[in-house]
Amino acid sequence: MTQDDDKRLNDLRVDDLRRAFRRLGLRLTSQRVTVWRLFSDSTTGLTLPEACRALQEYAIGQATVYRVVNSLCELGFLLNIHGTNGEHRYLAGHPGHVHHLICRSCGHVREVTDCDLSTLEKLLAAQTGFAVEGHYLEFYGRCPRCGPSPG
Amino acid sequence: MTQDDDKRLNDLRVDDLRRAFRRLGLRLTSQRVTVWRLFSDSTTGLTLPEACRALQEYAIGQATVYRVVNSLCELGFLLNIHGTNGEHRYLAGHPGHVHHLICRSCGHVREVTDCDLSTLEKLLAAQTGFAVEGHYLEFYGRCPRCGPSPG
DNA sequence: TGAGTCATTGAGAAAAATTATCATAAAGGC
């Protein structure tokens, strides 16, 4: 698992993207592939305006960027994380239940797959009467490259 | 703890607010109190535009609303939560380390104080080399009043 | 493979949200 982060998600075959889009009755366009590539190359995630600026180079309009990011989110290819300043960043990830470990210094993000909060969820359900359906969990700190907090 | 949610945070004395502001060299103004009251009366949190609209009634300008909400966040009186549609909502809460249980149906939020993820954090630190400094955790589900998910 | 259908795109406008500016108002110290 240690090296999984480095081989990013470009190896997700375009055919997988096509299948996923098709499942929603959507077509696979070159723009959608390009947007996906941009995000899957990023280890920190991008905000929507950042993505728009980066994709100008490929002559992809901003309306399209917004639309594609939304679709990729719905399909589970992109996830929302909190940037260091609270801004929304979109991060490419493996579909499924994952969490993130976010470096507050450089923004590098690493996936966390092994979390088990089910007992805590049951406890909360019993205490509060809420029907707990899921959770959103992010860890933050400093990545190995940035080293421990200064001072 | 069951009834703690209902007696909201209005009982936080204005003097406490003043002391907190003073600590940052800020003055306590009627606008700041009014903004605080609005948020402390809400069990679902408000977005900034929502707050601006609500505070028009009191002739508080939107620039002020943005500034005061920022201050209240820095002081720990307001916290950021994810609304049902991913939007930022600001919620009055007791300062300190708390998490939230958010109803996906009505938006009602309840504080969760008992979480212990320290062992999980240590495990992650060992596995990844990150210096884990904290976490952000939200639970979502359906509150007792809304009942379990339909269908 | 080629034509037709229909979702998708880009440009631009429009709307919404956020930030900046600055003269005026008022909080807190004396």
Place this chain on the structure above:
DNA sequence: GCCTTTATGATAATTTTTCTCAATGACTCA
């Protein structure tokens, strides 16, 4: 109650997000 200094409101400016619609191009079916 004055005085200093911060905070406010109105307005403008900027940024972000959404909308519209003609033109393009992906996919289906023959």
